[in-house]
Amino acid sequence: MTEIQDVTGTAFIVAEYRAEENAEAHPLYLDPIVPLFLNERTRAAADRIAAGFPPGREGVKLRTRYFDDHLDAQLGNGSRQVVILGAGLDTRGVRKQAPGVTYFEIDDADTISFKRERLAEAGIHAPIVSISGNYVTDGLLRLLDANGFDFDLSTYVIWEGNTMYLNRPAVLEVLTGLRESVGELAISFDYLTEAVIDYATGDDQTSAFVRRFAEMGAPWHFGIDDIAALARDAGLIVVDNIKTADLYRTFWPSRPLDSIWYDNYSLCTLAPSEGISL
Ligand SMILES: C[S@@+](CC[C@H](N)C(=O)[O-])C[C@H]1O[C@@H](n2cnc3c(N)ncnc32)[C@H](O)[C@@H]1O
Incomplete structure (x- = not known):
């Protein structure tokens, strides 16, 4: 296994958080495949990053449920191809196979070959x-x-855990390129506020979490405060936009919502105005 560092290493960190849900009595989703990629080293790295900051873990679980739900809806709406950008250890191509649907996953060569080997084994x-x-x-x-x-x-394009590592021109190039070239398109992604990126939320726990990603060589560069403006600049419309705080209230109504993290971390789905929508 490659070192758990840099942006590539973050795939193992979020995979650990995702896997934790399998042990819940009432899980948001089940991912029986992801444990294939994990071991004591990935566990230790994930624990170090989320140390004292459960929202970092919980946000990944909420986002997993969001993308799973939207994938199900898009497949139900007739999507024939699913593209997973920066796929990391995403297991939807196994978990969510559907007749006549092709999954495309893009990531670096090391991640792709590691994943293929583990699945083949x-x-x-x-x-x-x-x-x-x-x-x-x-x-x-x-x-x-x-x-x-x-x-x-x-x-349907799933772009999970990626936009924060990019910058506005790169994000716009991806969105615009897809909109111009793909006949029928919807794309979902997660994003942080600019305050998180700028260490300006005023919440020390949040800033420490951001700093730990930077220290592992995976700094976050890009936040979004106006998703409608970004969509407009890419020629798209916002089909759906929700804070993880709202997902938290929906899925865990009896748990205390105890961090500003969830107000600064959102999920959205964009599409061309004439494209497929939910
Ligand atoms: C935080 S992980 C998220 C992985 C997965 N999408 C998930 O949510 O579990 C980020 C992943 O995106 C990949 N990635 C980031 N930028 C990329 C790029 N420009 N091209 C290909 N892969 C990229 C990294 O290698 C890494 O596997």
Whole structure:
């Protein structure tokens, strides 16, 4: 396994948080596949990053449920391709297989090969199109085109745990490129407020959490305060936009909502105005 550092290493951290939900009495989702990728080292790294800050863990669980729900809805609406950008250890291509649906996953070569080996060792041969590459510097559309993606088919894009590592031009290039090239499109992603990125929430626990990601070589650069403006700049509309605070209240009504983190961490789904929507 590669070192648990840099942006690549964050995939193991969030996979640990995601896996914890399997032990809950009333889980938000079940992910029986993700434990294949985890061990004592990934557990230790995840514990170190979330030390004293449960919202860091809980936010990942809430977002997993959001993307799962929206994926189910999009598949129900007839999506034929699912693209998972910066897929890391995402297991939806195994968990959410559907007849006539092709999954495309993009991440760096080390992550892709690690994941394929672990799945093969477990006897899991999911028909996922794994694409090694950097969807910013290699060009997302070029990577898709070279790997059998059909630009005319209805497509759902999951972009989870990524926007914070990029910058506005890169995020806009991804969104605009997809909008211009894919016939029927919806894309969901998570995002932080600018205050989180700028260490300006006034909440020491939140700032310490952000700092621990920076210290592992995975600093967050990009926050979004006006999702409608970003969508407009990309020629898209906001189909859905929700703070993790609202998901928390919905799914865990009896748990105390005890951190500003959840007001600063959101999920959204964008689509062309004439595209598929929920
Ligand atoms: C925080 S992890 C999230 C992984 C997964 N999406 C999830 O939520 O469990 C970020 C992942 O995005 C990948 N990534 C970030 N920027 C990328 C880029 N420009 N091209 C390809 N992969 C990228 C990293 O290698 C890493 O696996």
